[in-house]
Structure formats: structure tokens, C-alpha cells
Amino acid sequence: MEDDIQEEVMSEFRERRLGGWHLLQLTAGTGLALYAVWAGLLMPGFRRVPLRLQVPYLPASKAQVSNVMTLLKGRSGAIADLGSGDGRIVLEACQRGFSPAVGYELNPWLVRLARFHSWRAGHQQSVSYRREDLWKARKTSLLTLALTPSVELSLLQKKLLAELPEDALVVTGRFPFPDWTACSVQGEGVDRAWAYHMQELRKQHFKNEALSS
């Protein structure tokens, strides 16, 4: 008896076709759920930042962190990671003696996670994470950041050229700056990292300007 009822329900279900209205509801529902996850968990705090100035969250791999650290060898002092995510680069830099080590991150969940990681590692006094827009961050002589082509990199180049001190070293992960020549490159594929020396970049920049005028 129970089997008959089950079979009846199943066959009714099989015969039912999804109409246009149902499909529309399903698509809208899925879209809304995805947006809620994106806006609520992954990108909160970004409402005032234009899309072209947002770097999506993609944590650095162990190899990438190590490549960034290799490029920083021989340097010391203050360091800032622009878009610090869960704080892995800042924490590693702090463990290697860079101080103060500061991360700028707009996503409050990632800021909390980064603080938790630094507390667990016993470094909560030596690192700090600021919930601030990386485009407004106070620049130091050592900067690390992960780039993506979706961000307006030419705008970022202009800003860094105008604001960074002469001795600054900028280390990028995943993607290089399109118009700059790196002074050093470390690693392969998606784990590659590039270092840019501000003094050399400025020299090159002024030379190019002089040639084009």
C-alpha cells in the first residue's frame, strides 16, 4: 500500500514539467542566495568602494608567501600588506622580524580571522589589522599586495609612484604591474611574486616622459 502511494507521488513528480515561471523563480532564488553569501560573507564593507578598485579574496599559497618573503630579504622595518585577507603575509612578516606589521582589509570577517590567527600564534601585540580601504592606507617603505587584472592597475601605479618614499619596495603576488619593470622575480606560475624598487621605477618613468615630450 505504502509502495503504491510512493510510486504514485514519484510518477506525478516525474510527469510535472518545470514551467517558465518556476524556472524564473528558481533562477531568481539562486541568484539572491549567491548575492547574500557574496555581500554578507565575502564582500561586506565594500559598498563604498567601486568595483574596479576591489581585489577579490584569494589567499596566498604557502609557496607564494615564501616567494614574497624571499623578495623582502635584506630589508627590515615597517611593512604593510594592502588587502591582508586572513593575515598570513602580515603574520609571516612579523615572525621574520618586520615591525610594525600592518594589514589593511575591508572585510570584517577576514579582519577577525586574521586577529584570531595572530592571537593563536602569540603575536597579537606585534601585528595590527585595520579595517580600512587599501586605497587610503598610509604608505610605508615596504608594501606587499596581491594583484588581479580586474583592478585598475594603472591607477594604482600612479598612486604608488606619487606617494611612496624613494627607498620603497613593492612586492606583488599572482600578477605583475603591467607597465613596470620588476627588479626581481621569484617563483613560478600562480605562486610567482614580483618586486619593484621605487627609485628605479621613478628614474624609468621620468626617462619615458622625457622621451615622449
Ligand SMILES: C[S@@+](CC[C@H](N)C(=O)[O-])C[C@H]1O[C@@H](n2cnc3c(N)ncnc32)[C@H](O)[C@@H]1O
Ligand atoms: C587576493 S586577496 C589577498 C589576501 C592576502 N594578502 C593573501 O595574500 O593571502 C585580496 C584581499 O584584499 C581585500 N580587499 C579588496 N579590496 C580592498 C580594498 N579596497 N581595501 C582593503 N582591502 C581590500 C579583499 O577582501 C581580500 O581579502
